[in-house]
Amino acid sequence: MRFLPLLLVTITLLFACSAPSGSTTQTQTPPPQPIISTQHGYVDTFTPEKLAELQASTQPFVVFVSADWCPGCVKLVQELYAQQDLIPAQTAVLVADFDTHTTFKEQHDVTVKHTAVYFDTTGTATEVVTGVDLQDLTTYLQSARAENNA
Numbered sequence: 001m002r003f004l005p006l007l008l009v010t011i012t013l014l015f016a017c018s019a020p021s022g023s024t025t026q027t028q029t030p031p032p033q034p035i036i037s038t039q040h041g042y043v044d045t046f047t048p049e050k051l052a053e054l055q056a057s058t059q060p061f062v063v064f065v066s067a068d069w070c071p072g073c074v075k076l077v078q079e080l081y082a083q084q085d086l087i088p089a090q091t092a093v094l095v096a097d098f099d100t101h102t103t104f105k106e107q108h109d110v111t112v113k114h115t116a117v118y119f120d121t122t123g124t125a126t127e128v129v130t131g132v133d134l135q136d137l138t139t140y141l142q143s144a145r146a147e148n149n150a
Contacts, residue, residue, distance in 0.1 A: 040084060040085045040086070040087050040088065040089055041084070041087030041088050041089060041090065041091035041092050041093070041141065042084055042087065042092050042093075043080045043081050043084055043087065043092070043093045043094075043095065044092065044093075044094055044095070045094070045095055046063060046094040046095055046096035046097070046101060046104070048103075048104075050094055051063065051094065051104070054092055054094070054119070054123065055119065055123030056123065057123070058121045058122075059090045059091055059092065059121065059145075060091050060118075060119060060120055060121050060140075060141055060144030060145055061091055061092040061093065061094065061119050061141075062091075062092075062093045062094070062116050062117065062118055062119065062137050062140065062141065063093075063094045063095075063096050063104065063108075063116070063117045063119070064076070064077070064080070064093055064094070064095050064096065064115075064116050064132070064137070065096045065097075065098050065101070065104075065105065065110050065113060065114070065115045065116070065117070066095055066096065066097065066098060066113060066114065067097070067098040067099060067113040067114075068097070070098075070113045070114060072114055073098075073113055073114050076114070076132075076133065076134060077095055079134045080093055080095070080134065080137070083134065086134065086138050087137075087138060087141060088138065088141045088142050088145050089145075090145060091141040091144070091145055093137060093141075098110075098113040108125055108128055109128060110128060112130055114130060114131055114132070115128060115129065115130045115131075115132075116128070116129050116130075116132040116136070116137060116140075118140050118144070120144055120147075121144065121147070
């Protein structure tokens with residue numbers, strides 16, 4: 001019985017410190033603006049209009065499907081924006097949100113976060129790859145651009 005008050009205090013603290021379900025909203029800082037350069041490619045936030053614009057161009061690009069609740073996704077997105085100079089010239093990476101861009105996900109059979117959809121110079125999706133890193137994305141863009149310039 002002497003442990004009962006301690007147990008009640010512990011339970012009270014647990015409930016007081018835990019967030020109610022559904023209230024785990026995170027404030028999301030907007031991503032940096034893309035750095036458009038002739039020296040390297042760029043990273044930008046996905047919109048259907050930007051997708052259509054890139055598909056109409058002759059530059060290869062990648063759509064990276066990310067989630068703000070995925071630590072690996074967040075890390076890669078931060079790397080992409082911080083190291084845009086690694087993205088080859090005349091290429092781009094669009095970052096799509098896993099939770100909101102459902103039409104894009106359905107059209108390209110994206111079923112999990114941390115997935116890249118590779119597009120060639122004709123604007124056609126050529127491959128869907130899960131678990132990519134910065135090296136994977138830049139390697140694809142370099143080879144796709146080289147094929148376009150050959």
